[in-house]
Amino acid sequence: MNTRKQARAVRLGPRSLAALVLVSAVGVVGFGWPFLTPPGSRLSAHAQDAPWLFAGLLVLLVAVVAAAISESGLGPKAVAMLGVLAATGAALRPIGAGTAGIEPMFFLMVLSGRVLGPGFGFVLGSVTMFASALLTGGVGPWMPFQMLAMGWFAMGAGLLPGPDRLRGRAELVMLAAYGFLAAFVYGTVMNMAGWPFMSALASNVAFDPHAAVATNLARFLAYCLATSLGWDLGRAVVTVVLTLLVGPAVLRALRRATRRAAFETPVTFEAPRQ
Secondary structure (H helix, E strand, O other): OOOOOOOOOOOOOHHHHHHHHHHHHHHHHHHHHHHHOOOOOHHHHOHHHHHHHHOOHHHHHHHHHHHHHHOOOOOHHHHHHHHHHHHHHHHHOOHHHHHHHOOOHHHHHHHHHHHHOHHHHHHHHHHHHHHHHHHHOOOOOOHHHHHHHHHHHHHHHHOOOOOOOOOOHHHHHHHHHHHHHHHHHHHHHHHHHHHHHOOOOOOOOOOOOOOOHHHHHHHHHHHHHHHOHHHHHHHHHHHHHHHHHHHHHHHHHHHHHHHHHOOOOOOOOOOOOO
């Protein structure tokens, strides 16, 4: 009989989950408001001011991290692993500087979210993007959107099926497929964060606050095809290649570290022997 201890995902408490739901709901509005507001509305009329309004998401993201760390789900050991993985991801991001989609940090987010769970994955993605922004000087009103999108990206990996049973080649293929598709979703979501702030007079693919939703949707799709498809494809391919090549070793290391850390095992102190 196999009695080997399984690596358990980090569980977040009710406050963390409530904050996560709140951030995600506000994030959906922050990203998708061009398709949620009627033509000619006040919000559409102030499209150039919107990034500063939605930059308030950063406050909510920090609240998620603070709530997660303050609960038992993220004890000292989990916080230490969070710091190590976030620092590694932040160090990987400048490699290639996003040129042609060469962004190796994405595969690490996929594997970490898979092993450590959706809650930890969201926190890790957000903290990693925050740290990398400080490292590369990429601080601006777009940073909260990057943090939220990366949090969703890593969280999705933690929601994939079979975390306790699926292993080997089948798991790698699933993670590679998720990384491939999610890389395009990440790029598309981030396009939504910047696309509305182009001048409608500058391009026929820019957001037009006076146009119908269907018209703006067609403009947005044309914008994605014209500006980011190549970068998204490069990001997807790099994620797949790294997942298949070094994924087995990284998954074993993460699971071994998780088992040894025993995040959910309470710390007890034995009385000294007489």
